[in-house]
Amino acid sequence: MKALILAAGYATRLYPLTKHWPKPLLLVKEKPIISHIAEKIDNLNGIDEIIVITNNKFFHYFEEWAGHFTFKTKISVLNDKTTSEKDRLGAIGDINFVLNNHAVDDDLLIVGGDNLFSFDLKKFVAFAKNKNNDCTVGVYNIKDPSLVKHYGVVTLDDENRIIRFQEKPEYSDSTLISMCIYYFPRKSLESVREYVRKKDCHDTSGDYISWLHKEKNVFGYEFEGVWYDIGDIITFYHASVTFKE
Numbered sequence: 082m083k084a085l086i087l088a089a090g091y092a093t094r095l096y097p098l099t100k101h102w103p104k105p106l107l108l109v110k111e112k113p114i115i116s117h118i119a120e121k122i123d124n125l126n127g128i129d130e131i132i133v134i135t136n137n138k139f140f141h142y143f144e145e146w147a148g149h150f151t152f153k154t155k156i157s158v159l160n161d162k163t164t165s166e167k168d169r170l171g172a173i174g175d176i177n178f179v180l181n182n183h184a185v186d187d188d189l190l191i192v193g194g195d196n197l198f199s200f201d202l203k204k205f206v207a208f209a210k211n212k213n214n215d216c217t218v219g220v221y222n223i224k225d226p227s228l229v230k231h232y233g234v235v236t237l238d239d240e241n242r243i244i245r246f247q248e249k250p251e252y253s254d255s256t257l258i259s260m261c262i263y264y265f266p267r268k269s270l271e272s273v274r275e276y277v278r279k280k281d282c283h284d285t286s287g288d289y290i291s292w293l294h295k296e297k298n299v300f301g302y303e304f305e306g307v308w309y310d311i312g313d314i315i316t317f318y319h320a321s322v323t324f325k326e
Contacts, residue, residue: 083187084122084154086115088143088194089175091166094313100239101179103139104311105194106146110324113146114311118192121202123152125190130155132183133194136163153243159183172261172286177277180270189270193261193286193310197320200306202262204252207262208302215297216269218243218290221308232258232310233287237303243299246291257303260310272297278300309314 092099098107105115113259115133122131131154147156148195161178163169170178172193179185190206209217220235234253236245247253263286265273276289293299309320 082125082127082190083132083185084125084128084190084192085132085134085176085179086118086122086192086194087172087175088115088133088139089161089163089169090195091136091138091169091194093166095311095317098314098317100192103135103142106139106142107311109317109321114197115146116141116150117197118194119150119154119156120152121198122190122192123154125202125206128154128189130157132185133158134158134161134179135160136169138164142152144200145223157183166293169277173273173277173289176286177273178194180273184266188267189265191261191263191265191286195311196261196303196308197311197324198306198308200304200308205262205302205304206264208268209300212240212246212300213298214269214300215266215272216290216293216299217264217300218301219260220257220301220303221260222303223256223258226252226256229253229256229258233285233290235259237301240316241300241302243301244289245288245292246294248287248291257301259290259301260304260308261286262304263290269297 088105092104143158193309234247236255
């Protein structure tokens with residue numbers, strides 16, 4: 082099994098903090114966000130490589146970070162060659178880039194580089210491996226219906242299969258939102274390439290899940306604990322305070 086951390090965005094909503102510094106390397110509890118993520122992945126059984134996909138602007142920052150990574154798992158940093166918000170590949174575009182340029186032929190755990198969470202990933206991976214499916218999505222109950230308009234919202238059936246996906250709806254009867262934590266079994270990686278061939282929009286992973294759950298078996302796994310999607314300065318501040326406590 083390999084893990085992929087998505088870190089190729091330009092985080093314009095966090096300017097000026099991220100104008101010259103990548104968001105996943107912002108410090109929380111005196112440690113980069115990406116280190117919190119990598120430590121969780123490093124604790125998993127069966128992981129033989131952590132791949133970080135970033136852009137040309139911040140590539141050398143992540144290479145330097147990887148050089149100081151002292152855990153047991155091998156780290157590889159890839160450059161998607163983009164230089165700005167205008168030419169970025171998007172989440173699915175970057176996943177496709179990794180599949181085509183790093184010879185990934187294994188189960189793949191994917192985590193967004195701006196996720197900060199308290200829970201480990203072991204039960205999620207075990208759940209995903211136990212399902213005969215094409216993707217398992219980490220989901221989180223935000224409990225507040227007024228917040229669903231900011232997220233991709235999922236509805237699960239009794240077997241935790243995703244039966245509905247709504248991208249940033251004004252209203253939903255579900256408060257389960259899709260996180261940028263995914264498990265793709267090896268057999269399903271070709272579906273990413275198929276999506277890229279068929280669709281023009283490769284930006285958000287939510288668009289891909291919205292398409293995939295209509296074509297294949299996609300399951301949701303509900304995480305419990307503290308989770309932040311570091312999308313703006315206010316959220317970054319709240320996360321920093323919470324994780325210092």
